[in-house]
Amino acid sequence: MAHTRKRVGAAVLGLCAIAAISFVPATPALAEPDIKDVKARVDRLYHEAEAAQERLHDARLDLVDLRRDLAGLKADQARQDEQLEAVRDQVSDAVVRQLEGEGISTVGQIVVSEDPGSFLDTLSTMSSFNDLQANLLSDYDTELEALEIRREATDARTNEIAELTEQLSAEKSTVDEKLAEAKTVLADLEAEERDRLLASRSGTARMPASVPASGRAAAAVQYAMAQVGDAYVYGAMGENAFDCSGLTMRAWAQAGVSLPHSSSAQFGSGPRIAAGDLQPGDLVFYYSPISHVGMYIGNGLIVHAANPGTGVAVSGLYSMPYVGAVRPG
Structure with missing residues (x-):
């Protein structure tokens, strides 16, 4: 008899346990998204995307300025080349004229010259040409160095902007993915709440x-x-x-x-x-x-x-x- 009561009691406890288990959900209930949290998330994602786009605008403006600077420097180099070539031609002509009388000493040339003063003026002019050429070559070397430095800086900045553009593109893609997720959350909300959220977002x-x-x-x-x-x-x-x-x-x-x-x-x-x-x-x-x-x-x-x-x-x-x-x- 006692053994039978134990079996009945065990059976009752088993039924109670089964009943209790049947009332426990298989998975935890998912809480509805809080509309304030969704709004904050969407606002943040929209602004991140906009900030990335505005930085890209700035990078493009910088690149335009750098390219304009480089074009100006190249134009300066071309003008400097023309100026140097003109001076070289003048000096070359003067040297050729003097070499035609290279067998006569400078004093002799003064003596046989119909106009010794004119010959001395020529020497003075040659000296001035030489000085001018030296100064121009020195200036030109300086300009070339400055041009090379600027070109290197421009190339470096161009590469930097290219990297920034690539980075911003990747960043925007990430933000677009987040926006898609946020929009999915919005779509799951009740229509009335969604309309209220969209109206209040900005x-x-x-x-x-x-x-x-x-x-x-x-x-x-x-x-x-x-x-x-x-x-x-x-x-x-x-x-x-x-x-x-x-x-x-x-x-x-x-x-x-x-x-x-x-x-x-x-x-x-x-x-x-x-x-x-x-x-x-x-x-x-x-x-x-x-x-x-x-x-x-x-x-x-x-x-x-x-x-x-x-x-x-x-x-x-x-x-x-x-x-x-x-x-x-």
Whole structure:
């Protein structure tokens, strides 16, 4: 009897254990992604990609300047060659004329010369030619050394920029992969939450009915505002897609002002303006080092090519880490 009770008890315990196990999930439940974390991640990845693109713009501008310098140095070398050749011809002619009378001593030549003063003048001229030639050769050697140093520096910098370009390309590929991952997370969110996230990512604001700009700035503001809703594409500068510095460059071009395709380079395009003195059309800059630019449109708002998820939009002046502002023109 006791043995039977033990068997029944063991069976009951076994059933309880099985029941308990059946209520334990096979794998831990995955927590839903926090929308704030997703927003922070997407913002960070978008900015990393934009910063890489802006550094690439800077590298390309540097390369253009270096190539222009090298072309100027080569032109200087060609002019120096022509000048030296002319002096060499003059000296050669003078030497030949003197060698024609090499059998007569210098004193004898003075004696037999119909015009001894003229002959002495010739010797003086030859001496001047020799001095000039020596000076020119010395200067030319110096210029050649300077040219070689500059050429080596240019070659080194060209290689450096090529390496930087390759590095940035790899970096951008990595960021693109991360962006794809972030977009996958966004796609898994409920539609309502996703729309709310996309609307809040860059601090987009209601577009004003009109912008009270004047002078050349009016043309720039009008162009930038007309692009609201266009796509953001890295390296683009229109017609229907822009990156941040591409938008401001094209906008101010409508006012006859040429700007470089680089946010950090545009920071040097005009006098610095205090935040309290901003006027529509002023360029405003963000992050340290500078890697984003927008255009002030008044009432504490800017228009800018925000990021690939938002495109060209109107946002608050302080929706990103503010650095400063300039007034082009």
